[in-house]
Amino acid sequence: MRTRPNYLAGAAALVWLVIIGVPLYALVNTAVQPQTKYTDKGPVSIPSTVTWDNFHTVVDSGFLHYIWNTVVVAVATVAIVLALAVPISYAVVRGRGWITKGVFRLFLLGLAIPSQAVIIPLFLIVNDLGLYDTLWGIILPTAAFALPVSVLVLSGGMRDISNELYEAMALDGAGPARTLVTLVIPMSRSAIATASVFAALQAWNGFLFPLIMAQSEDTKLVTLGLYNFVSEYGANVPALLAAVLMSAVPILVVYLFARRALVAGLMGAGGK
Amino acid sequence: MSKHRARDRAAPPTLERPGVAWAVPGLLFFLVFAIVPMAGVLYLSFTHWDGLSSPQFTGLENWSRFFGDSQVRQSTLVTGVLLVGNIAVQAPISILLGVWAAGHQRNRAVLSAIFFLPLLLSTAATAIMWRQLLDPNFGLPSKVDWLFGGSNPFGSKAGSIACLVLVTSWQFVPFHSLLYQGAARSIPHTLYQAAAIDGAGRVRQFVHITLPQLRNTMITSTTFMVIGGLTAFDIVLLLTNGGPGTDTSILPFSMYQTAFRTYDYGYASAIASFLLLLATVASVLLTKLSGYDKMTSTMEGL
Numbered sequence: 144m145r146t147r148p149n150y151l152a153g154a155a156a157l158v159w160l161v162i163i164g165v166p167l168y169a170l171v172n173t174a175v176q177p178q179t180k181y182t183d184k185g186p187v188s189i190p191s192t193v194t195w196d197n198f199h200t201v202v203d204s205g206f207l208h209y210i211w212n213t214v215v216v217a218v219a220t221v222a223i224v225l226a227l228a229v230p231i232s233y234a235v236v237r238g239r240g241w242i243t244k245g246v247f248r249l250f251l252l253g254l255a256i257p258s259q260a261v262i263i264p265l266f267l268i269v270n271d272l273g274l275y276d277t278l279w280g281i282i283l284p285t286a287a288f289a290l291p292v293s294v295l296v297l298s299g300g301m302r303d304i305s306n307e308l309y310e311a312m313a314l315d316g317a318g319p320a321r322t323l324v325t326l327v328i329p330m331s332r333s334a335i336a337t338a339s340v341f342a343a344l345q346a347w348n349g350f351l352f353p354l355i356m357a358q359s360e361d362t363k364l365v366t367l368g369l370y371n372f373v374s375e376y377g378a379n380v381p382a383l384l385a386a387v388l389m390s391a392v393p394i395l396v397v398y399l400f401a402r403r404a405l406v407a408g409l410m411g412a413g414g415k
Numbered sequence: 416m417s418k419h420r421a422r423d424r425a426a427p428p429t430l431e432r433p434g435v436a437w438a439v440p441g442l443l444f445f446l447v448f449a450i451v452p453m454a455g456v457l458y459l460s461f462t463h464w465d466g467l468s469s470p471q472f473t474g475l476e477n478w479s480r481f482f483g484d485s486q487v488r489q490s491t492l493v494t495g496v497l498l499v500g501n502i503a504v505q506a507p508i509s510i511l512l513g514v515w516a517a518g519h520q521r522n523r524a525v526l527s528a529i530f531f532l533p534l535l536l537s538t539a540a541t542a543i544m545w546r547q548l549l550d551p552n553f554g555l556p557s558k559v560d561w562l563f564g565g566s567n568p569f570g571s572k573a574g575s576i577a578c579l580v581l582v583t584s585w586q587f588v589p590f591h592s593l594l595y596q597g598a599a600r601s602i603p604h605t606l607y608q609a610a611a612i613d614g615a616g617r618v619r620q621f622v623h624i625t626l627p628q629l630r631n632t633m634i635t636s637t638t639f640m641v642i643g644g645l646t647a648f649d650i651v652l653l654l655t656n657g658g659p660g661t662d663t664s665i666l667p668f669s670m671y672q673t674a675f676r677t678y679d680y681g682y683a684s685a686i687a688s689f690l691l692l693l694a695t696v697a698s699v700l701l702t703k704l705s706g707y708d709k710m711t712s713t714m715e716g717l
Contacts, residue, residue: 149617152515156526159512162585163530169555170544185558186548227441234437242435246442249450254638255698256449257646259667260691263680264455265448287448290441309430319433348537350649355675366539370653373543380547387544391535398535406531409590410597412635 174198174385181381197385200376205360206386209368214393216282216364217346223286224293224342225335231290232297233323237309247298253291258284258351269356280356281349281364289345293338296412300334301327333411340408347394365390453691459684466678477685486661486669487686493576494665498644500580501587505640506633508588513595514625527596531589541586542653549578572662575655579663582654583647591636598632599625634704641697645690666690 169186175193176184235247258265265284266275274280304327312322328335353364363371369390376382398405460477462470481487516527533541548554551567568574602625610620648667651657657664657672664672666686674683 149515152511155511156515156523159508160526160529163533163589166544166548166585167532169548173547182553186554187558227444230433230437231441234433234435237433238435238437239432240435243438246435246438249442250445251702252695252698253445253449255642255694256453257642257667257690257694259646259648259670260687260694261449261452261456262671263459263674263684263687264452267455268447268452283444284448287445290445290449294441313430318431319437322431323433348539350537350539351646366537366649369537369539369543373546373653380550380553384544384547387536387540390537390540394535402528406593407597409534409593410600412594412597 170384170388173381174388176381178379178381197379197381198389200379200382201386201389204372204375206365206368206389208360209363209365210389210393212278212363213347213365216278216285216349217343217393219278219282220286220289220346221339221342223282224289224338227286228290228293228297228338229328229335230323231294232301233319233327235294235298236301237319247294250291250294254295256288256291258288262351262355266355274356276357276359276362278357278362281352281362282346284352284356285346285349286342289342292341296338296341297331297334300331300337304330333407336404337408337411340405341412343397344394365393456684456687456691459681460688462681462684464680464684466680470681473681477682480682481685481689486664487666487689489661490664490666490669491689493663494644496576497579497583497647497665498641500576501583501644502637502640504580504584505588505591506637508584509591509636510595510626510629510633512588513592513597514599514621514629516592516596517599531593533586533589534593536586538586538649539653541582542650545578545582545585546654569655570659572659575659575663579647579650579654583643583650587640587643591639594632594636595629598629602628634701638698638701641701642694645694645697666693 165187172188172190173181173186174197175195176188176190177192177194177196180188180192231246231250235243269275269280269284272280274283308326308330309322312326317325348366349364350366350370353362353367354370357363357367369386372383372386376386459470461472461474463473463476464470512530516523516530536544549556549568551557551570556566556568566574568578606624606628607620610624615623646667647665648671651663651665651668652671655663657668661669667690670683670686670690673679673686
């Protein structure tokens with residue numbers, strides 16, 4: 144059945160393209176122009192001179208180290224979240240009794256804990272553990288606050304595995320551990336991808352934990368590096384926006400190589 | 416279960432179920448970093464504490480101050496305005512965009528790839544970029560006179576709130592429309608075919624089929640928006656810094672200022688506890704609405 148084209152929706156989509164596109168154009172355009180030209184012509188000028196100087200300024204300030212730290216934090220967060228959330232979800236979906244139901248409800252409620260609300264005691268705990276100003280002091284709270292969404296996503300995925308498959312595993316004499324490794328994990332690959340995407344986004348977008356839990360140059364993450372840039376290079380807008388652009392590089396790499404997984408992961412999170 | 420019992424007797428290998436022990440490591444981790452701090456913040460709200468000496472128990476002092484604090488009332492109001500503003504702007508755009516992008520035409524695929532680019536920027540990066548673009552001296556307002564009338568968007572309370580809603584929407588509409596795109600794709604095609612045979616037009620199909628089918632996604636997406644709104648701290652810090660004056664100093668922002676700028680951790684804990692209460696009420700309402708707590712498969716994905 145053919146439907147006629149929806150011109151109104153198409154026009155609205157083009158309006159949104161302008162809303163998304165113009166700021167991004169201004170971002171890239173400003174980052175590659177000399178400062179004098181920026182103060183003269185503003186962010187939406189026609190590019191005439193292209194310079195890489197702004198990026199040199201950013202790299203010289205040690206920004207690559209912040210990017211590296213963020214990558215470390217993101218990878219470690221994803222690893223911890225998966226190591227903990229997969230067994231939790233397995234117990235929640237396959238376990239029996241009120242305790243496992245209680246565990247699930249606890250994580251549901253945990254969805255609503257704003258990290259801001261508990262940052263003061265959390266700061267104390269990280270301090271007491273001797274983790275203040277280390278990357279672990281950022282990784283552990285980030286992972287903890289990524290757990291509820293991950294448990295929700297993973298248990299949703301695992302619930303779709305049919306009971307017959309579990310029965311077949313039992314007939315083979317597999318215990319819970321072997322069932323998890325040979326049946327549950329392979330069958331919930333897409334849920335695992337979704338949970339990983341969420342945890343990685345949270346780590347990469349994180350601002351509060353890096354702000355409170357660390358202070359030295361060694362433990363600075365990209366978001367904090369940008370924050371400091373505002374006071375250091377506030378007057379040099381092209382350098383500032385070059386830093387903004389560079390901060391997107393890690394996720395851009397992920398996007399280019401795993402666009403399908405990233406988009407499918409976020410799409411699968413919507414529920415039906 | 417009784418249906419299976421006979422077969423279980425016939426086939427000796429019983430279905431071994433994972434015990435609670437599987438959840439224990441994650442549970443302990445979550446207790447230490449999320450639940451214990453919740454109890455901690457409640458306790459600290461009844462103390463006076465400067466962060467150096469040990470906390471002094473002061474009973475309800477922080478709380479009586481809290482309820483008489485006009486700044487808190489204003490912060491709560493602005494938090495609410497931002498929450499409602501963000502949902503009112505983002506929800507309709509995300510739904511329309513998501514449903515539109517769910518179509519299989521090639522041009523839609525290309526356009527939606529561009530639409531999702533803001534997902535690549537963190538909140539900090541987005542806020543800094545927009546702060547510069549909206550700068551009254553060198554940014555868009557100085558060049559695009561017809562749109563801004565030469566005024567400073569951050570100069571007034573209304574302007575600052577509008578900027579916060581605009582920038583938050585710019586950053587998160589792509590995320591939410593992605594959720595809706597996924598959900599819209601999973602609506603059975605036969606529903607539309609049946610409606611078309613009955614002579615329902617595009618608008619009626621949208622209202623009577625698409626919207627009801629997106630109900631769960633709406634709840635998921637709204638949950639994200641509410642929680643995001645209650646934790647919107649970095650965007651305020653980097654875009655308006657709470658200003659002009661304290662006009663956009665929302666609850667998480669004033670909590671941060673009170674704790675980490677004026678070192679009044681006891682009073683900050685009272686604000687934090689209030690934030691916790693708001694988030695819990697919102698979450699309980701939304702999980703009841705969605706039926707997530709019934710552990711049924713409607714919660715597939717999230």
